[in-house]
Amino acid sequence: MADKKTILAVDDEQIALLVLQKCLVPRFNLVVAKSAAEALNQLNSAVPDLILLDIEMDGISGFEFLHTIRKTPKCMSLPVIIVTGHDEPGFAERSKSAGAADVVLKPVAADSLIEKIEQVLKQPRQNPFGL
Numbered sequence: 001m002a003d004k005k006t007i008l009a010v011d012d013e014q015i016a017l018l019v020l021q022k023c024l025v026p027r028f029n030l031v032v033a034k035s036a037a038e039a040l041n042q043l044n045s046a047v048p049d050l051i052l053l054d055i056e057m058d059g060i061s062g063f064e065f066l067h068t069i070r071k072t073p074k075c076m077s078l079p080v081i082i083v084t085g086h087d088e089p090g091f092a093e094r095s096k097s098a099g100a101a102d103v104v105l106k107p108v109a110a111d112s113l114i115e116k117i118e119q120v121l122k123q124p125r126q127n128p129f130g131l
Helices: 016-022 038-044 064-070 093-097 112-122
Strands: 006-010 029-033 048-051 080-084 102-105
Touching: 006 016, 006 038, 016 102, 016 112, 029 038, 029 064, 038 064, 048 064, 064 080, 080 093, 080 112, 093 102, 102 112
Parallel strands: 006 029, 006 048, 048 080, 080 102
Antiparallel strands: none
């Protein structure tokens, strides 16, 4: 098996991080951040292969985090999958226009999450805004 890809999971809910850990650790290296500020700090030292990002967080929201990393050269093309409870019409389109590669709804189904992660990781990295 090839080297495991590293995923940064950003969520302020401990239970959500535990669910992601249970789903992903056998297949991926998982790094967790309990806030967007913590995740930004981690990105200063190491850039993962993909980010799983919650939107509703205290302090810096997921959308603010996404906007911030898209202005950082080393993170411009970093794939981000939004993991959220938002299923209202237009949310997925808003997420993708903000620079997300895809959206996964909570509660997370392990098989579909892994499938989406693998699909996104296979795609060539490009700036989501075409820059």
